[in-house]
Amino acid sequence: MKRIIRKALTLLSVYYAYILEYRAEMIFWVLSGSLPIIFMGIWIQAAQNGRLNLTPVDFARYFLAVFIIRQFTAVWVIWDFQKEVVEGKLSPKLLQPLDPVWHHVATHVADRVARLQFTFLLILLFFILYPQAFWLPSLGKFLLFLxxxxxxxxxxxxxxxxxxxxxxxxxxxxxxxxxxxxxxxxLSGLIAPLEVFPESVRIVLMWTPFPYLVDFPASILVGLPVDLVRGFLSLVGWTLIFFFVNRWLWRMGLKQYSGMGA
Structure with a gap:
């Protein structure tokens, strides 16, 4: 166990240092995730002029939560992996006593840590500009959100x-x-909370993985009604389904792979 922890910390430290080399680029990536703030303004205006289940403050809090979720769930592994396969850079990693996926996991986790300071600054700025939306979730909700x-x-x-x-x-x-x-x-709740969707559409969506990627954690944080048991079981269930498909494709793909003479 100590050896595994030491390897994990080493990977994280290496990729964290690599991420910090591109601080300026990271700021732009954080700002690029501010799309929910744009939709927040649209839905706040709609809530003021129409009959919706959510108030303008509810929409402000929801889209702030979506912004936070976007910062911690951004993924780009497909572009890196495709480049490794096409250019043959996957070959040396296959010789290491470590599944290549952990290099990508370490990069993503290091990026999350590096984003924290910029994310906190933008959250602070949000509450300064929109103080009526300020709230503190209970410890229980915050832990469930995490x-x-x-x-x-x-x-x-x-x-x-x-x-x-x-x-x-x-x-x-x-x-x-x-x-x-x-x-x-x-369909994930990125551009609109599922609360504003027709009931029939919501019923169908709940059988897909999309709502659990954004709307579910956002609803937990802001206190909107949500089925916790179904939500967490769905997250785990869909993860297991894609995990088994992933491992099967990985085994089949390695038989197909011939990069750099591998």
Whole structure:
């Protein structure tokens, strides 16, 4: 166990130092995740002029939560993995006594840590500009939120890493991720809370992984009604489904892989 922990800390420290080399770029990545703040203004205006289940303050808090979730669930593993396969850079990693996925996991975790300071500054700025939306969730809700965000990141990572396995057969595996992104944007709660969706649409969506990636953790943090048991079971269930598909594609893909003579 000590050896595993030492390896994990070493990977994290290496990739954290690598991430810090590009602080300026990271600031732009954090700001690029501010799309929910734009939608917040639209829905606040709609709440003031129409009959919606949520108040303007509810929308402000919800989209702030979405912004936070976006910072901690951003995933780009498919682009890195596709490049490794196409350029043959995966070969030396296959010779290491470590599954190549842990290099990508370490990069993503290090990025989360490096983003913290910029995320906190933007949250502080948000409350200064919109003080009526300030609130402090209870300790229980906050811990459930952290757990749900961790599981949402895990699910989003394993989904995209599963799509990345297609790079063994095609040089455009990212095309599938781009298609998936369209559904993710509209059905996850990123551009609108599921509370404003028709009941029939919500019922269907709850059988897909999309609502649990954004809307579920956001609803926990801001105190909107949510089925905790179903939400957490769905996160774990979908993660296991994609995990088994991922491992099968990985084994099949290695038989197909021939980068750099491997």
């Amino acid at each position: 757990l749900s965000v961790t599981l949402a990141f895990t699910l989003r990572f394993i989904i995209q890493y599963t799509f990345a396995m297609l790079a063994f057969w095609t040089e455009r595996a990212t095309a599938l991720e781009n298609l998936w992104l369209l559904f993710y944007l509209f």
